[in-house]
Amino acid sequence: MGTPPPHAATPTLPPTYEGRALPRPDEEVVDQGLRFDVDTLLSRRRMLAFLGIGSATLGLAACGAGPGSSAASTSSSAASSAAAGTGSEIPEETAGPYPGDGSNGPNVLEESGIVRSDIRSSFGEMSGTAEGVPMTLELSIADLANGGIPFEGVAVYVWHCTREGGYSLYSDGITDQNYLRGVQVADASGTVRFTSVFPACYDGRWPHIHFEVYPDQAGITDSANVIATSQVALPQDVCATVYAEEGYEASVSNLSGVSLSGDNVFGDDGGASQLATVTGNVRSGYTVTLPVRIDTTTTPTGGGTGGDGAPSGAPGGGNPGGPPR
Structure with a gap:
């Protein structure tokens, strides 16, 4: 083979x-x-x-x-x-006619005791407590000029209306009160927390909370030192639930007559970066949270005492004793 x-x-x-x-x-x-x-x-x-x-x-x-x-x-x-630091700078908004920061009448920021976390009661020579559904407000301040890191040390002044829709120091019947106003200094995480009550919806405005941010606690007595002025918008579903509670009766019809898109403050973008996240219930209270991003390299354009509307029975902006508007 x-x-x-x-x-x-x-x-x-x-x-x-x-x-x-x-x-x-x-x-x-x-x-x-x-x-x-x-x-x-x-x-x-x-x-x-x-x-x-x-x-x-x-x-x-x-x-x-x-x-x-x-x-x-x-x-x-x-x-x-x-x-x-994700996201853009929070919009600058009007401080409205009832800031209590000295730019339109009284300056509560000069008073001893304004730096506090629980703002439900008046302090100093004033006494009285605001009633309403409990609310905790948490604002987390970020410094966009430094890469969005927590803005530790800034002082945040918060104020808002009562469940009836009035502002302490200004509105009829509560000019002798300074409750629902307070200052907190941001901690290492850039966070400030306030214990308060859920604000009303008054005629012509979407439910909201005012705040100003100052570089530090030492600068709060002069509103010219403000580095940011803005407002927190509250979600409609939560507002509707709260306003079914006793004391908020006027807010039911007021809420039905306004909208975020038609609001003279939030209307330009529907409160896209100012609409808070809210958790909780009417029994134990609500926690309202919002990230607040501030760029100190830009010039603040908010502030001022106009353009915010006025709750019924409260004096108008620019003249603490003037007529409602």
Whole structure:
């Protein structure tokens, strides 16, 4: 018998990486050249975009940074910082005719005792307590001029109307009260908290809470030091629930006659960045939260005592003793 012919040799396939042939088969993957590296990066970006994963993570992978590397740690910190500063600066709004900051009549910010967390009762030489559904207000202040970090140390002055729709120091019957006004200094997380009562909806305005931000506690006695003036909008469903409670009767019809889109303060954008998140119930109370982003490199354009409407029975702006408007 003759010798059987030898089997045909199996062809050798060129080495590949992620399904692509290596242009330099004898070299390591990291030594395939710039064009190959760029193609690899683009290919991974397309895949991660499909999966919904950010390209920042991809950049670290392409640079060879492992999960425990300093580069990965830096990326995590940067992401956290970016998250804290996400969003635009809160809109500047009017302080309205009842600020109590000295810009239109009385200046409660000069009074000893104004720095407090529970603002339901009057203080100093005044006495009295505002009634209503309990509310905790939490504002988280971010410093956009410094990458959105918590704005520790700023002083936040908050004020709002009673459940009947009046403002202490200004409205008929409560000019001898200074409740529902107070200042807190932001903690390390940039947060201030106030214990209060849920405000009414008075004729012509969407339910809201006023606030001013000052650089520090020492500067609160002069409204010229304000670095931001704005308002918190309250959600309609929560307002409707609260206004079914005793003492809020007038707010039911007032709420039915207004809208966020038609409000003279929130109407330009429907309160997009001023609409609070609210949790809780009428029995245990509500917690109202809002992130407040401030850019101190821009010039404040809010403030002033006009354009906010006036609750019935309260004097108008610019003249503390003037007629309602």
